[in-house]
Amino acid sequence: MSAAIEVHGLRKRFGGLTALDGVELEAHPAEVLGIIGVNGAGKTTLMNCICGIYRADEGRVMIGGRDVTHRTPHEIAHHGVGRTFQIPRVFRKMSLIDNLLVPVLDRDEADPALIERAENTLEHMNLIELRHNFAEELSGGQQKLLEMARMLMPDPTVVMLDEPFAGVHPTLCKFMIERIEAMAAGGKTVLLISHDLTSIYRLSHRVAALNEGRVIAMGSVDEIRSNPAVVEAYLGN
Ligand SMILES: Nc1ncnc2c1ncn2[C@@H]1O[C@H](COP(=O)(O)OP(=O)(O)OP(=O)(O)O)[C@@H](O)[C@H]1O
Numbered sequence: 001m002s003a004a005i006e007v008h009g010l011r012k013r014f015g016g017l018t019a020l021d022g023v024e025l026e027a028h029p030a031e032v033l034g035i036i037g038v039n040g041a042g043k044t045t046l047m048n049c050i051c052g053i054y055r056a057d058e059g060r061v062m063i064g065g066r067d068v069t070h071r072t073p074h075e076i077a078h079h080g081v082g083r084t085f086q087i088p089r090v091f092r093k094m095s096l097i098d099n100l101l102v103p104v105l106d107r108d109e110a111d112p113a114l115i116e117r118a119e120n121t122l123e124h125m126n127l128i129e130l131r132h133n134f135a136e137e138l139s140g141g142q143q144k145l146l147e148m149a150r151m152l153m154p155d156p157t158v159v160m161l162d163e164p165f166a167g168v169h170p171t172l173c174k175f176m177i178e179r180i181e182a183m184a185a186g187g188k189t190v191l192l193i194s195h196d197l198t199s200i201y202r203l204s205h206r207v208a209a210l211n212e213g214r215v216i217a218m219g220s221v222d223e224i225r226s227n228p229a230v231v232e233a234y235l236g237n
């Protein structure tokens with residue numbers, strides 16, 4: 001079976017700064033792959049290159065065995081890749097229901113099955129009571145849930161979450177963890193970026209540690225926790 005995500009030799013420069021310096025990684029179907037690394041390690045840039053927001057300078061990205069390098073974000077989304085953003089990007093002046101209908105606009109938005117799916121997804125994310133509110137009325141944590149709900153609407157096979165737990169109360173973190181577990185249990189591959197190591201270690205089947213644009217270690221949670229290069233990158237000498 002093909003890997004769900006394969007990244008080979010990915011490089012991305014911004015002027016003189018090399019943000020990704022030959023990244024290699026692979027995520028299996030239904031795997032939660034945690035991505036850790038200090039600020040500026042290249043985690044978000046990696047996600048942006050995979051989903052087509054940034055154009056990689058070199059290297060290849062394969063999703064489900066198909067080469068999607070240099071495809072547009074729209075094409076990559078159609079190929080079954082969804083994501084959330086480090087700082088939520090909801091459609092502020094639209095209702096929650098309408099936010100969820102945006103990724104499926106190419107289908108018939110008056111289709112009752114789509115509305116029902118949007119309502120079920122909002123229910124799943126504990127937002128159903130607010131379905132007719134504007135997204136701008138939501139708290140920061142609720143906006144993160146709304147982004148996850150919107151991401152799930154087209155039923156992606158690969159989901160990428162950029163810092164879902166940042167600035168989120170522990171009770172909501174616990175709820176998000178359950179929802180992320182449900183995504184993987186339902187067969188989705190999850191690429192999870194977080195500085196919350198407790199949550200990363202709890203959720204991830206494997207973890208990749210990024211440092212200065214390179215994968216310095218990849219393995220099970222136990223392997224990563226005891227890896228001297230990871231410890232040094234986090235804590236210094
Ligand atoms: N659009 C851009 N233009 C210029 N430099 C960028 C751009 N995006 C990222 N960078 C640089 O690339 C490097 C990696 O940034 P990135 O956002 O990927 O880090 P990160 O690991 O996600 O960090 P954090 O944990 O703080 O979110 C940083 O030095 C950053 O300044």
Ligand SMILES: [Mg+2]
Pocket residue numbers: 043044045086
């Ligand atoms: Mg980031």
